[in-house]
Amino acid sequence: MLKLNQMRLQPLVLISIVVLLTFFVSGLFAPWLAPYDLEQMDLMARLNKPFENFAHILGTDELGRDVFSRLLYSIRLSFLLAIAGTLLGAILGTALGFLAARFGGFIDDAINASIDFTASLPFIILALTILAFLGTNVTVIIVIMAVYGWDRYARLTRNLARSAYTEGYAGALESLGIPTWQIAIRHILPNIASALVVNMTLNFPGMILLETSLSFLGVGVQPPMSSLGTMLGFGRDYLTTAWWIAVIPGTVIVMATLSMSILGDFVQQKLEPQGK
Amino acid sequence: MFALVFRIVLRSLITLLLLTAVVFFALHLTGDPARLMLGDGADAAALNAFRQQWGLDKPLWQQFLAYLQKLMTLDMGHSYMTGLSVKEVFLNAFWPTLDLMIPTAIITLALGIPMGVIAAIHRNSTLDRSMMFLSVFGYAVPNFFMGVLLLLVFSIWLGWLPSYGNTSALHYIMPIITMATSEAAIFSRYARSAMIDALRLPCVRAARMRGLPEKRIIWLHALPNAMLSILTILGFFLGTLVAGAVITENVFSWPGVGKLLVQSVANRDIPVVQVIVLATGASLITANLLMDLLALVVNPRLRRTDH
Numbered sequence: 024m025l026k027l028n029q030m031r032l033q034p035l036v037l038i039s040i041v042v043l044l045t046f047f048v049s050g051l052f053a054p055w056l057a058p059y060d061l062e063q064m065d066l067m068a069r070l071n072k073p074f075e076n077f078a079h080i081l082g083t084d085e086l087g088r089d090v091f092s093r094l095l096y097s098i099r100l101s102f103l104l105a106i107a108g109t110l111l112g113a114i115l116g117t118a119l120g121f122l123a124a125r126f127g128g129f130i131d132d133a134i135n136a137s138i139d140f141t142a143s144l145p146f147i148i149l150a151l152t153i154l155a156f157l158g159t160n161v162t163v164i165i166v167i168m169a170v171y172g173w174d175r176y177a178r179l180t181r182n183l184a185r186s187a188y189t190e191g192y193a194g195a196l197e198s199l200g201i202p203t204w205q206i207a208i209r210h211i212l213p214n215i216a217s218a219l220v221v222n223m224t225l226n227f228p229g230m231i232l233l234e235t236s237l238s239f240l241g242v243g244v245q246p247p248m249s250s251l252g253t254m255l256g257f258g259r260d261y262l263t264t265a266w267w268i269a270v271i272p273g274t275v276i277v278m279a280t281l282s283m284s285i286l287g288d289f290v291q292q293k294l295e296p297q298g299k
Numbered sequence: 300m301f302a303l304v305f306r307i308v309l310r311s312l313i314t315l316l317l318l319t320a321v322v323f324f325a326l327h328l329t330g331d332p333a334r335l336m337l338g339d340g341a342d343a344a345a346l347n348a349f350r351q352q353w354g355l356d357k358p359l360w361q362q363f364l365a366y367l368q369k370l371m372t373l374d375m376g377h378s379y380m381t382g383l384s385v386k387e388v389f390l391n392a393f394w395p396t397l398d399l400m401i402p403t404a405i406i407t408l409a410l411g412i413p414m415g416v417i418a419a420i421h422r423n424s425t426l427d428r429s430m431m432f433l434s435v436f437g438y439a440v441p442n443f444f445m446g447v448l449l450l451l452v453f454s455i456w457l458g459w460l461p462s463y464g465n466t467s468a469l470h471y472i473m474p475i476i477t478m479a480t481s482e483a484a485i486f487s488r489y490a491r492s493a494m495i496d497a498l499r500l501p502c503v504r505a506a507r508m509r510g511l512p513e514k515r516i517i518w519l520h521a522l523p524n525a526m527l528s529i530l531t532i533l534g535f536f537l538g539t540l541v542a543g544a545v546i547t548e549n550v551f552s553w554p555g556v557g558k559l560l561v562q563s564v565a566n567r568d569i570p571v572v573q574v575i576v577l578a579t580g581a582s583l584i585t586a587n588l589l590m591d592l593l594a595l596v597v598n599p600r601l602r603r604t605d606h
Contacts, residue, residue: 136317140317140318140321143314143318143583143584143587144318144576145538145545145579145583146542147542147546148542148545148560151545151560151561151564151572152322152572154564155564155572158567228438228439235441236441236546239546239549240443240546240549240561241565242561242564252443255443255444259450262447262450262455263455266451269451270447270448270451273447273448276441277439277440277441280439280441281435281436281439284435284439285435
């Protein structure tokens, strides 16, 4: 998708990896790295500007909560949701794609129709609709993120598994009496693994953007929990007095999605040199 | 030819019906609107009265048939929250959204297509690389952050532009810039790959071998073919416009459909959500249908094969 292949990517890729690692580590160790609790207020130090004192290195918000600590916890939740969504989406899509290929007929038609259906609406509309049905909580957000992008995995797996069945080795294995799940996991999965990994890395920025958009709109992650989008949406209301509350998480989102796009492109180039 | 058109139209109709059914059943299976609206403390009499008022006491399939019947006559019910007619609420929000989408679409096309085509012609040059980096960057900056940054700089720091609402021409500037940057970023990438594919076509190679001037090759051989593939993604483009509008309207408190949708989702005002989803779905399905038909008109090659 992203056509950065032609660029001499090496320094950029390196920077991206460093950025992403920093975010991963910050998220992973947020409870130990954060100097304050997520909700800890310091009413004596409200609306401190960033980079002015060491007690609150990225400043504080209007309740005197430490922006740096909130940022770490938000990175943790946003990344956690994006990773969970990516993995679940990949599992769901791959499994359904395999089912479609293995059983064909009605199941294939139904899965194909669902693929077309998912692709026929802008996903944010679909996500908002699901939120309207199910209400807003973290489980629902994970469901939405798993549904996001499942169609691409399904299409990928279906096409590959189908050719394996119609003309290739899968049919042969079947006639040897090897169970279907074993064929799927031992024989077909390794063949699509690299395509799956490429798809997952390319899909990851979209995941971050989806969750942060929903949270920004106030229908995603709800307080007292905080994601990068929640922080930004909250900061929007204090733009006149405290720009940093919104700008800092926004910058982190841009750095994360940009780095992941660059890395995804690099991975694609390495794993699928023949692809676009 | 007729069979092909018929099949395309039929497919669109089926998708539309499927969408209507899925939205209707999903929305009704996942929660009791009466309880949602009246709260857990409501007594049985009040719940029953509410259900009777909105026809919620009948079996679901009857409700669905009644709903379809009403849709046919463009009667879309009433908002649970305000009691106002959904049609009215929706139409009031629809025009401001259209006001935003049309200029954005024009700017996106006017910017994205030339950018992509020029990048493709000068493939692998510094120009191409910088434009594509810009495009990746434009994609990575989410609409809501772009909007917030514009607000911060032009409304709060410089005080040049109004920050919310849609009462004057000045109000249009920031929302349109917000939407158009990410749209143009996506679009230029598609235009670029369409043009690269077009430049690889046999007819282009043949023209080159005949020694035709490069300008002629690009304008008469490559570009028309590239435009054909760009045409096919215009339906998708409308989808991204709608998605962009949902976010942008909420950043700038624009009284459009996107803002209405988020509000209705937060309030779980099901009839309003339903109508917005159906209207969006219907317009996208129609756009795709028109693009498919238009593609048949301008690209005779598609008429021979049956897809």
